[in-house]
Amino acid sequence: MELVEAIILSVLAASTPLLIAATGELVTERSGVLNLGVEGMMIVGAACGFAGAWLTGSIFIGALFGIVAGTMMSLIFALMALGLAVNQVATGLALTILGVGLSGLIGAGFVGERITPAVHLFIPGLTDIPLVGRVLFGEDGFVYVSIALVLGVWWFLYRTRAGLILRACGDNHVSAHALGYPVLRIRTFAVMFGGACAGLAGAYLPLAYTPFFIPGMTAGRGWIALALVVFSSWRPGRLVVGAYLFGAVTILQLHAQGWGVGIPSQFMSALPYLATIIVLVLLSRARSGGSTAPAALGTVFVPDR
Amino acid sequence: MQLVLEKRAERSGTIALVSPLIAIGLTILTMVILFAILGKNPLLALHAYFIAPLTDGYSLQEIAVKATPLVMIAIGLSLCYLANAWNIGAEGQFLIGAVAGSWIAVRTQGTDAGAWVLPAMLVLAAAAGALYALIPAICKVKFGASEILTSLMLVYVADLFLDYLVRGPWRDPHGFNFPTTAEFDPVATVPLLIEGGRLHLGSIIALLVVAAAAILLARTIKGFEIRVVGAAPRAARFGGFNANQLVILTFAVSGALAGLAGIIEVAGPVGHLQPGISPGYGFTAIIVAFLGRLNPLGILIAGLFLALTFIGGEQAQIAMKIPLDVTKVFQGILLFYVLACDSLILYRFKLVFPNRQVTRGAG
Numbered sequence: 001m002e003l004v005e006a007i008i009l010s011v012l013a014a015s016t017p018l019l020i021a022a023t024g025e026l027v028t029e030r031s032g033v034l035n036l037g038v039e040g041m042m043i044v045g046a047a048c049g050f051a052g053a054w055l056t057g058s059i060f061i062g063a064l065f066g067i068v069a070g071t072m073m074s075l076i077f078a079l080m081a082l083g084l085a086v087n088q089v090a091t092g093l094a095l096t097i098l099g100v101g102l103s104g105l106i107g108a109g110f111v112g113e114r115i116t117p118a119v120h121l122f123i124p125g126l127t128d129i130p131l132v133g134r135v136l137f138g139e140d141g142f143v144y145v146s147i148a149l150v151l152g153v154w155w156f157l158y159r160t161r162a163g164l165i166l167r168a169c170g171d172n173h174v175s176a177h178a179l180g181y182p183v184l185r186i187r188t189f190a191v192m193f194g195g196a197c198a199g200l201a202g203a204y205l206p207l208a209y210t211p212f213f214i215p216g217m218t219a220g221r222g223w224i225a226l227a228l229v230v231f232s233s234w235r236p237g238r239l240v241v242g243a244y245l246f247g248a249v250t251i252l253q254l255h256a257q258g259w260g261v262g263i264p265s266q267f268m269s270a271l272p273y274l275a276t277i278i279v280l281v282l283l284s285r286a287r288s289g290g291s292t293a294p295a296a297l298g299t300v301f302v303p304d305r
Numbered sequence: 306m307q308l309v310l311e312k313r314a315e316r317s318g319t320i321a322l323v324s325p326l327i328a329i330g331l332t333i334l335t336m337v338i339l340f341a342i343l344g345k346n347p348l349l350a351l352h353a354y355f356i357a358p359l360t361d362g363y364s365l366q367e368i369a370v371k372a373t374p375l376v377m378i379a380i381g382l383s384l385c386y387l388a389n390a391w392n393i394g395a396e397g398q399f400l401i402g403a404v405a406g407s408w409i410a411v412r413t414q415g416t417d418a419g420a421w422v423l424p425a426m427l428v429l430a431a432a433a434g435a436l437y438a439l440i441p442a443i444c445k446v447k448f449g450a451s452e453i454l455t456s457l458m459l460v461y462v463a464d465l466f467l468d469y470l471v472r473g474p475w476r477d478p479h480g481f482n483f484p485t486t487a488e489f490d491p492v493a494t495v496p497l498l499i500e501g502g503r504l505h506l507g508s509i510i511a512l513l514v515v516a517a518a519a520i521l522l523a524r525t526i527k528g529f530e531i532r533v534v535g536a537a538p539r540a541a542r543f544g545g546f547n548a549n550q551l552v553i554l555t556f557a558v559s560g561a562l563a564g565l566a567g568i569i570e571v572a573g574p575v576g577h578l579q580p581g582i583s584p585g586y587g588f589t590a591i592i593v594a595f596l597g598r599l600n601p602l603g604i605l606i607a608g609l610f611l612a613l614t615f616i617g618g619e620q621a622q623i624a625m626k627i628p629l630d631v632t633k634v635f636q637g638i639l640l641f642y643v644l645a646c647d648s649l650i651l652y653r654f655k656l657v658f659p660n661r662q663v664t665r666g667a668g
Contacts, residue, residue: 036453080641084648085310089391089453091644093591098637104630220461227454266469273458277444284449302310302652 007251008135012143013209015247017042017201019146021225022232022239023153024197029229030157031190032170032183034298035077036092039222040099041195042202045070047107049203050213054110059118062207063142063200070199071192073099078191082184085300096222103215110213118142118208142204149197154236166190170294173301183301198222220273227276231283233292242279249275310648311655324646325596325603329610331646332639339634345625353624354617354635364620366503368612370574373511374399374566374583376608378590380518381559383599387522389535390552394441394456395563396587397463398434402564403571404467405433407578410493411475411486422492426568434564435557437463442556446549452556460587468580475578485579495573507569512605514562519601531555563587584615585633592640598647611636 021038028035048069053062073095080091118140121127126137157163166186168176173183201221206213224246232239253268336354337347358364378395385392406426413422441456468484477487498504522528534541534548541548566586571578593611597603618632 076641080645083310084645085652086644086648090595091641093393094637094640094644097588097592097640098634101630101633101635101637105628105634108628108630220458223454223457227451227458230451230454264469264473266465266472270462270465273461276458277440277450277455280450280455281444281448284444284451285447302312304312 005131005134007255009139010254011244011247011251012135012139013247014250015243016143016146017204017209017221018225018228018246019201019240019243020142020149020204021198021201021222022228022243023146023149023236024194024201025225026229026232026234026236026239027153027157027166027197028190028194029297030170030234030294031166031187032173032294032296032299032301033081033187033191034088034092035074035081035095035191035194036089036226037073037077037095037099037222038194038198038225039218039220040096041070041073041198042099042205042218042222042225043103043216044073044099044106045199045202046205046217047103047110047202047213049199050110050113050115050206051106052203053115053207054113057115059115059141059207062115063203066199066203066207067196068199070195070197070202072195073199074191074195077195078188082187082191082301085302087300088298100216107213107215111215112212114212115207117211140208142200142208145200150236150240157236167294170296173296173299177301177303183303187301198225201225224272224276227280230293231279233283234294246272246275307657309655309657310652313651313653316650317653320646321598321650324650325598325607325643328596328639328642328646331642332635335638335642336631336635339631340627343627343631345627350621350625350627353621353627355613357620357624358613358616363503364616366499367616368609369508370503370505370612371615372608372612373505373507373573374570374586375590375593375611376511376605377514377566377569378559378563378587379593379597379604379608380514380601381555381562382590382594383597383601383604384518384521384531385555385559386594387535387599388531388548388551388555389538390442390445390555391453392438392441392456392556392559393453393591394438394459394587395559395590396583396585397456397460398437398560398563399567399570399583399587400460400463400467401437402430402434402567403578403582404463404470404567405564406430406568407475407486407489407571410489410572411578413493414487414490418490418492420492422490423495423572426493426572427565430564430568431561432564434567435561437564438556438560439553442553446552452552464580467578467582471579477577483579486577488577489572493572494576495569503574505569505573507566507573510565510569515601515605522601527554563590589615589636592636592643595640595647596643 021042025038045066049062049066052065053059077091077095080086081088120138120140123137127133165181169183169186177183202218205217228239228242231242250272253271257265257268340347340350382392382395406429409422409426409429441452444450444455445452471484471486475486477485495505495507530546531551534546534551571582575582589611593604593607597607614632614635618629621627622629
């Protein structure tokens with residue numbers, strides 16, 4: 001029982017950064033913008049988040065640093081892809097290359113430092129319930145924020161007028177523009193939201209997952225988050241399922257290594273990446289009938305006047 | 306009053322020509338600011354980065370050595386990007402090529418195998434790189450899976466596979482437990498061009514690749530198809546060009562070139578297989594491809610320039626203690642400026658004085 005609880009807890013912890021980053025990217029993509037720079041925004045969020053927490057001693061301020069850093073990175077993307085109508089794929093790649101360099105530069109002074117990781121919730125009585133107590137009432141703040149974030153995004157996209165307009169921009173920017181909606185402004189906000197989430201997701205890693213910063217610590221999680229958005233068919237509900245499934249794969253391979261299964265550790269470590277490819281193939285195949293992607297995703301829009 | 310983007314009636318030839326230069330100028334300006342923030346003398350830093358490596362023969366050779374893999378990979382990537390196929394996993398194809406070629410080197414080690422070893426290594430590496438690149442290409446064509454994500458995921462897989470080999474079955478038994486194979490035999494090593502120097506045969510191969518790509522794009526029907534499918538997919542469909550086939554072809558070619566670059570790096574400057582054989586050549590090559598405007602000759606120049614930043618970065622680290630990550634930041638910023646300046650080929654800025662009624666919603 002103890003082990004089951006421990007596994008569920010670690011799966012939640014491994015899934016949370018994926019869920020946060022993917023939720024942000026989902027909103028960005030729903031507005032019609034493909035920002036491939038999630039990995040770059042996350043890694044800068046990780047470096048700045050750790051720097052903020054180490055300098056101030058506050059996890060909360062660290063998280064804020066991460067959010068601000070991710071948002072600033074996304075603004076560079078918005079300036080290029082929306083302001084200058086540059087190819088979004090190329091811009092996203094550039095953002096990741098820049099982010100990896102920047103995070104190394106920012107984080108260089110903090111390698112080897114440690115902080116006290118984010119505290120976990122404790123409610124006497126509730127947290128002590130066997131099996132489910134710690135899972136439901138004993139997580140760190142990021143986990144609850146990630147759940148609230150998905151719920152909020154679901155509500156925003158499907159229950160508000162603003163969400164409807166955002167989806168309209170993603171499906172047909174020409175019509176949305178003709179109806180008088182400021183397509184580029186809406187997309188800029190969506191990109192910024194994606195950046196803020198990616199920054200927070202990156203900050204989660206050194207603030208709660210491991211209490212120290214190492215260069216390259218996002219290890220492709222940003223790219224997996226992008227794959228998760230495809231997996232989710234651009235729907236928040238499925239994103240939760242996908243993120244927890246991927247978290248489970250990550251944790252299972254770690255435990256398998258711990259149990260001394262006779263497979264080289266490198267092959268186990270490759271599992272999450274291979275799983276991503278397999279899932280992408282299976283899903284893309286299943287929907288060969290018609291794509292569920294926002295129709296205008298990744299296309300350049302320059303309003304005519 | 307508002308600054309807006311407006312499509313030009315036709316693409317601007319002047320800007321197409323000078324935009325890489327503007328981009329480099331803007332990048333250097335940004336670097337001056339960054340150096341100042343880091344508390345380094347910007348002029349000395351720029352000298353260490355861009356001038357010092359050009360002043361001695363050893364560094365000049367080293368630039369050519371670094372440019373070799375960059376140019377070879379970027380040529381392949383440019384074919385993909387021209388055809389609108391997004392291979393961003395060249396780093397993985399590079400590593401798999403290095404692994405496949407090393408297999409022959411490791412198996413023939415210490416035997417009296419003859420001069421066939423190196424050619425066999427090159428061929429096997431190219432084939433392995435091509436096959437590895439075909440995985441995302443086929444997933445894309447058959448199942449519609451995003452080639453961007455699958456090709457990138459395979460980079461991590463290749464990295465782990467190489468790590469497993471050099472820590473496990475291929476580890477040098479006399480290597481004091483370091484994760485590396487034994488030094489390759491002379492027959493499994495890329496010959497040097499200058500005795501005692503650094504320049505090796507791979508640079509010649511890279512030049513041949515550039516020439517071949519230039520001919521392919523300018524003089525052959527396949528080259529024309531590649532350009533049309535990327536630039537005007539609808540026209541290509543009407544023309545009866547098979548876009549899927551071109552995705553497969555360009556991925557295979559770029560994978561083969563990346564694989565070839567991988568084994569040349571391992572059997573040349575490095576001399577054995579070990580983790581970290583690439584300082585991100587596969588990713589830097591993306592910048593090279595764009596800075597060279599997806600044109601073979603442009604890529605050659607861009608490859609030499611980015612190789613200069615690698616060597617300059619190392620010298621700046623030694624001479625002025627400037628962190629190596631500055632080179633990566635520099636390369637990222639450069640790509641941004643290149644893309645931004647390229648946008649001005651198709652668009653121009655225009656000041657508009659909005660009339661209230663129209664802009665209320667359209668802002």
